[in-house]
Amino acid sequence: MKKIVVLSGAGVSAESGISTFRDAGGLWEGHDVMEVASPEGWETNPKLVLDFYNKRRAQLKEVVPNKAHHCIAALERNYEVQVITQNVDDLHERAGSTNVLHLHGELLKARPSDNVSDIVEWIDDMTIDHKSVTGSQMRPHIVWFGEDVPAMDAAMETIQTADAVIIVGTSLQVYPAAGLMHYAPEECPIYLVDPQPSLESSNGLTVIAENAGTGVQKACDMIHANLHNSK
Template sequence: MFETIKDQIGDVKKIIFVTGAGISQESGIPTFRGKDGLWRNYDAMKLATIDAFYENPKLVWEWYNERRKNVFAAHPNQGHKAIAELEKYAKVMVLTQNIDGLHQKAGSTEVLELHGSIIKIKCSVCDFRDEILTEFSEIPPLCNCGNMLRPDVVWFGEPLPQNVWQKAIVSASECDLMVIVGTSLVVSPANTLPIYAKQNNALLIEINPERTEMSSDMDLTIRSTSALALPKFISVLKEN
């Protein structure tokens, strides 16, 4: 599937992966818009807002606790592992919209979490931040300052962490190859990253079972899952 651009792939020095919910779905983590579990009677899109949190913090925390259980039980799949292994052959950075930490579990060392992390918490008022690997005995949990703690994730209507986003822009602007995996490229501003790469004349490869809004802009589109396609990508790099 990579034969048509085999020579071009062999020349790349810096590879950027932009990953979305599709790669994690292969590890058993439902996509964000899934309707299973605790929130089946709620609109997940509406729960992931600061307004929903202040209106019903207990419900939002119950939803995130359910999601956290699913994340902690999940394991990196062959797609995650292939990306980590690529570090042996090229400079690799992962720009992920996922909040599950599976890239790090697989061994990737350069990961920018654009939308935060589900295993991290922060105070809704002060600057307190921490990691939490267990459930809270009472929800919503409170910070030492007396205000509510919240998941350290980016909700709809909130800006991305600017230090992370600026690093992502620089990395995308300097890469030779960008591989877009398991994302529909509809969420802004992450969907602008391929534009930055293209301005550097980088090669764009999309790996997704479904067509996306930017499929026509890709140099190569592979209608497959990351777990199937990415190990073959490694094989091509090894041959070069």
């Protein structure tokens, strides 16, 4: 069975109503990103950080997967599909995708501040009073600026085995995730869905200058035609 790898970013979830990571002013929901998404911000004002992610968690409960999420999930009917996402929401899973690797953590999970491996489900608000069994402060299971990306090695290994790659909802500006496409096999076709693409179509790269909802469907149609013809 052919393998499709999907690299997704904030632009996919934006069409469901989730705010993108930061606006043109460098703010995220009115906050400097370093205040709410860095170890330094956590150390300085943990209550602010917890409140910020409580609001993100509440917002997530109010939105639903969109056409792009469902289109990606539907690929599993005919292919082995691995989603590698920079998003911390669960919209890919709710749409039906069964293999989702979250590079930057998951909003509906938490862990003790002193243990990166002790990950638990967390769907409600988190306060400064929530501690682990060892007494460590609980924190969102989010990879903040300056922290390692534990899933990066697995992501690189996965994309090296792809028969086709779809990139959607990401500006390809945030590293190390932005470099993942370069690990695809040389003969692997790559489809970039972006309404304002920073790249142009070239050998092996097809740029679809559309929003996620319509662009992903076009990419899926192209993949099906190309892989079917290559049998």
